[in-house]
Amino acid sequence: MDAPQPTSIGQFDYIVVGAGTAGCVLANRLSADPNARVLLLEAGGSDNRLWVHIPVGYLYTMGDRRLDWCFKTEPEPGLNGRALDYPRGKVLGGCSSINGMIYMRGQAADYDGWRQMGNAGWGWDDVLPYFIKSEHHYGAADDYHGVSGELRVEQQRLHWPVLDAVREAAAELGIPPVDDFNRGDNEGAGYFAVNQRRGLRWNARKAFLDPVRHRRNLRIETGAEVERITLADGHATGIEFGRAGRRLRADVTREVVLASGAIGTPKLLELSGIGPGEVLSQHGIAVKHELPGVGENLQDHLQIRTVFGITGARTLNDMTAGWSGKLRVAAEYALRRSGPMAMAPSQLGIFTRSSSAYASANIEYHVQPLSLEAFGQPLHREPALTVSVCNLRPESRGSCHIGSASPGDAPQIRPNYLSTEADRIVAADSIRHARKLMATRRLSGYRPIELKPGPTVTSDDQLARAAGDIATTIFHPVGTARMGQDAMAVVSPELAVHGIRRLSIADASVMPTIPSGNTNAAVTMIAEKAADFIRARSRA
Template sequence: MRDYVVIGGGSAGSVLAARLSENPAVSVTLLEAGCEDKSVLIHCPAGLALVAKQKALNWAMETVPQAGLNGRKGYQPRGKVLGGSSSVNAMIYARGQPSDYEYWSAQGNTGWGWSDVLPYFQKSECNTRGADALHGGSGPLHVSDLRDPNPLAQAFVQAGVQAGHAHNTDFNGLSQEGVGLYQVTHHNGERCSAAKAYLTPVRSRPNLQVITGAQVLRVLMQGRKAVGVEYAQGGQVQQLRCNREVLLCAGALQSPQLLMLSGIGPGEHLQQMGIEVEHDLPGVGEHLHDHPDVVQVVNGPQMRDSFGVSLTGLKNVWQGVSRWRNERRGMLTSNFAEAGGFIRSQPQEVAPDLQLHFVVGKLVDHGRKTVLGHGYSCHVCILQPKSRGRVRLAANDARALPLIDPAFFAEADDMQRMVRGVHRMREILSQPALAGLGGNELAHSAQARSDAEIEQFIRNYGDTIYHPVGSCRMGPGPLDVVDAQLCVHGVQGLRVVDASIMPRIVSGNTNAPTIMIAEKVADLIKLTA
């Protein structure tokens, strides 16, 4: 019997397990379906290029066929390892805009406005630039400037300024708008995942138990109260009881799946799947949304500073391995998406509605395909999509991946913004700082010039930038799943704590906000314990 059982050792689960176990009087067990985070591909930042090519650390999910993507299935990578997606992502530290959290509060979620959440961003953060009114300097999560920025990334920033955008040295400062280099979750040239930040330093606590290779099958219910979990490990099914709370931190795709497998969700769907309905909660799995994205790739044989498959490229990587091993410096400290920006698709927008990620190499099919030669890539995504989809069960078994339908471009406004976004991205990439390098845009995008052609390019090649949220939405309404303390409506002893609770997606990368959510809820739990 444990006091708290945490399901999922990702960004939120790592935070909760570490924070709750600070009290030696309580016992905490963390269950993670993946393995320990020992692979050098995790700790060496540039190792993420190889993580995308194999499934050992990645659930590698797919969406159902998307009408908005001309019937294609989208790719949904999610970390399957301690640290979750923070162990396999591009390490960008971004919080979004203060207005994102003011929106959350305005939807009836007291305590989630910008002034409420900022202290938890600061509490989590150890920024190498030091603490100030907006940043933390002593938290577990190390946030750093890139040690050795790639010259191509610096050229992108120059091009953005040449296109009329402000040079922003801190996207988490007073203003998000502009172009610049991203800060990253690195510490001394290594990835600083949530597991490495929060769990690694405290694994020796006697009241903290971390079990890997343990896939939770369902939450055990006694009436309307969660009393434990059932999980599979090594071919054996086991049960673990708790006397305080079950904390569900499996992410926006698997948290709603586990709720439904436990009999909590839309009653008609559960009955269709042969699951006894413990609590008819129709909002479970609804409101799924993500940042739709498309990538322009530029071939540049002479761009030898970029990552690329060539004799020169292999030589550079070999030298980089030696330098990273000995100094934790050099090209392998790259997160690939080194630069980017937050810009407006048209002047009348009240705030940036687009995000750019500039990659110092040719990125095709999420890095799963090996592409010869050198060059660069640039993503553009819309920050506040209007389209909403859902998560549903494919089978009455947690080992069967869920049906994921983000409904990309179901709303016409999303496509209109994306088309404008491609134009704005091209304006930057055509500036002398980059155009002078002599690259050639790959044909599949280069041939798209009119708005109609760009729309078809997006439908044929667009996908996601890996930020699913919203499927267990926080709020007081009939289609909301959790309240402002992230307790599941109508159920005792059960909270959902991860990106699935976001009422609306934040205007940027979702890892730092997910860590903030867990920091805040850890304090809420301590107050009510």
């Protein structure tokens, strides 16, 4: 017996799939035209949960199936056979509701590189106005920052003396102090700017969706798990989705816009018959449109979490070891929206070069006054610093493909970390660099003791293997539907899917290479540009 046909919920000018960072921006910008009917679909539900909004709650949002897809990678050879938890937001606001809140654009050279790869309109001078457009910066407006946008960018509401000391230690190594990482060259040491407002997380739902919820031409559906894009005569006609046990359909007159991220977007394309024919055929899916680049080119930042025990300074470990400490921390936050509960997961950043071979900063530190085995697990009791280092521009490339034809099954995520010799060298040099930092005269008074990976690990091979033992994702997957004009590109520089009319993509999957820093700000920028491209096509 044939499955019943899905029930129609109506016809829309634009259907946006995914209400994460990009989806919220798109819903805002596209619904600004009162004559355009916009449907925004989100598989998750409301972000109205305590730990979403209290910044330190990131420790508890990841791994919560009400907020997180709770993906896992396949066992990774470069990580000595380990499989990693791979958090992705499944909630209004998407990853901006569970991420580290760090506002980071990357380097001007990243975007100039995109343009040089044949993506006209994506150089630093092209994208900077879009970063500025969205931004509500804590400082004055200038050539690099805006103050009239919706996305709050604030200074952190706490400082740690031990992190100030680490910043001063970086200066001993020739790394200058900086106050702003977002002016095109992020080399230096300083505190990260964060997407917060007065000590609360400022996610994409608050920034972009709440101000426009009243618009009659915008419909928001949560709990809507999109199963496939419907196609006819070489163009997208709509989508089918499930909600509360029912199969539903929405039809489109202008464009379906995918904003499901570097994991969700290639999965939906493949379920719809768009992607590498070999993958689709393997799972019994008819090939509607061959696009071999779908799901390929996965890139991510792998953070090597070195840990150093210290003395003579307070860290979150010992501050919250007992109930009295926990109560003091909670009271400070309740009274002043400050203190450890207001902190982003990483407070101090350092951008520098792992060796003289690099023309610009190629590694990023996230220094944290805490230590734990993994996110979601208890803090250690003794005072310690986690001195994470990540390779900003890894050469390793992985993939993300469906594992079955069932929409409810998780995709197979293979980042392929540390699969190139260059990446293994950077990993070894990163651990050595962290040791140099912690061995500076400025930090000697804290008597740092290396706990991970341990001081006996010294050779290149030992260090690369140790990196595989202690490293984890820093949650920045990109590139699985990259823009370009070659055979492996999935979208054009205008973000239209090659070979399929009325279908576009606006999320981290379109990035041809990963930016040199945290990725959420870049996703916001991409969505801003996408909205302009989409509106221009509708007028053509």
